[in-house]
Amino acid sequence: MATLPSVAVLKAALDNPRAIATKPRARQLHAQILKRHGLSAASLSFVLSVYADLGLLRDSLLVFRSLPCPAPPAAWKSVIRCYASHGLAADALASFSTMRALGRRPDRNVFPSVLKSCASLMDVRLGEAVHGCAVRVGVDGDLYTGNALMNMYAKFRNSGGDVGTGGVAHEVLDEMSQRMNCGNVARQMGSGPDVYRLNSPGQNEMGLMGIWREMCGQRDSVRKVFDMMPQRDVVSWNTVIAGNVQSGMYGEALAMVREMGNANLRPDSFTLSTVLPIFAEHVDVRKGKEIHGYAVRNGFDSNLFIGSTLIDMYAKCACVADSYRVFHMLPQRDGISWNSIIGACLQNGMFDEGLKFFRLMLKDDVKPGPISFSSIIPACSHLTSLHLGKQLHGYIIRAGFDYNVYIASSLVDMYAKCGKIEKAKWIFRNMELHDIVSWTAIVMGCALHGHALDAITLFEKMQMEGVKPTYVSFIAVLTACSHAGLVDEAWKYFNCMTQEFKINPGLEHYAAIADLLGRAGRLEEAYDFICSMPSEPPSSLWSPLMTACRVHKNVELAEKVAERILQVDPESIGTYVQMSNIYSAARRWKEAAKWKVSMKERGLRKKPACSWIEVRNRAHAFLSGDTSHPYYNKINEALEVLLEQMEKDGYKPNTSEVLHDVEEEQKKQLLQHHSERLAIAFGIISTPPGTEIRIIKNIRVCTDCHEAIKFISKIVGREIIVRDNSRFHHFKDGKCSCGDYW
């Protein structure tokens, strides 16, 4: 049992309350003081300040409520500080109001907490009122108060048009003054300041002009406070610099870093981690490295904040190797360092590595937070790993993160990309709040699964709910139109985007329209449309048209397109392959061979068709004609049995898809062993009857396989879901969800 503190210890504690560093010690002190000094307001408010310093909200409130009314100013200060440090801004402000209503004069120590609360509630008017109050009390020249003022005004300025949320605090105040008028403030405090916590957002009462005036005003407010401060420290400079960075005023921010020197202040770790994101955004590794060097010379490189900012900066500049180096050099790591290195991998398309770091993080006993999950779930989407995604989803639910908008959006995307569109829709429906990203994710999901009408309906519903479509969401809705052959709708959205929403169409939008025209067989129109682009079309825009030319057997246009592609991208493997295939399909073997030879001469190799399937948590990959799988014999046997039944049901192999100059029987054999058929046959023999089979393929399904899979789905009575490089096909009962349009 701990011994009670002696009189000497107690005396020491009174001189230096910060020496009490633990909750039990604080409680001991509390008990001792009660024993020696009784319930005097002075001694209790001393205990209160100790509790508040330790951030013990409950204890602080208990002591506060036991104080005789009205409480001394020091007690108010402690409670306000405690509320503010717990992020309970509304409670902090309510207490501040009550304190003033009771005639307690605030001193300079209380303003930083109050101003911070105004900033976090984004309450511009209240913030200005508190500023006025600080001026009247005569503490606006105080260093801490000045710094807090600048921080607040910078936050207001950077919030852009979000001033409306300030209504929350207005309601607090309105309610406060009503209660004040009713008289019994002491009774309210008795029931605890919690009664002031509100959850309904207020309305924006300010007109556009008002907001505009406020914004212009705040541009200067930060600077005005800065200029008028009688003394400034590093924090003052850092605050203004951070404010500038957050509102995109990079030039001014960097100029101020240089100016700091004239004021005899050296940039510290705060300054550096504030300006580093500038170089990340501008992809300027050279300048970023200079800062890194400065950090090393000044011993800041082991700082966790600098570390994660550096990792992020290098990643954004595509220097992941440097991100790794910084990460491994860190003497210790927190959750954010891990999130940074995971994010660094994912931003650079290194999904497996990202997952590796995620596992190491767990092994290192660092608990993944919401941000870890919203970073790692997209890795499952990219790798189409439903198994892993489900596992993580389970973790997310257990941790209670499933209501986080970021995470929910990434889950919607993950399930859609892993073939589970119904699950994606279910999660979307159950989200309590839909932002533009979650809407876009579900619209895109529907588009990929060929649910074009759902996609369009959702896109319209989104706008009815007041969410403005963006660049990316138009890509999603155009993709939906493109996969369903909805040419008129696509044009409608394309025009609506440019004219109504003033969004400049990007490559992706052009690609969707061009792709659509091509698929619809309007090849010349597509060609002209691509040529109408304001800048030189890249090869990625032409290649869908090339595919369309192959599908619609238009050799002449294909030649024109090939020429355009090779102009911008002479190494385009796809073009050589496509041209060779197009000539083969036209039985112009000589020209086909010419393209193949010239491809070989350039040392270009075609990427092989590959299909894979997850069975019992393992991925099994198959190449076309692949005999290497341990169960190959069984797979082949299954394919034979299936083929027999398929032919009885009326399946006729479409050998025109085989672009080799070989005998008819051999062509059938080649078709029979396309990678997707091997994967499907393996799926049929290694999973329980009746369950769905999910295949992923790296290139488009050929028409013959598409036809064959329809028969197979009916014969085995199972749903077969095939994801190719652009969309999903759901085969069921002899039909495909794409309606044979893909």
Add this chain to the structure above:
DNA sequence: GTAGGGTTAG
């Protein structure tokens, strides 16, 4: 009183 990591993209 100041600082670091996140979701959607044919």
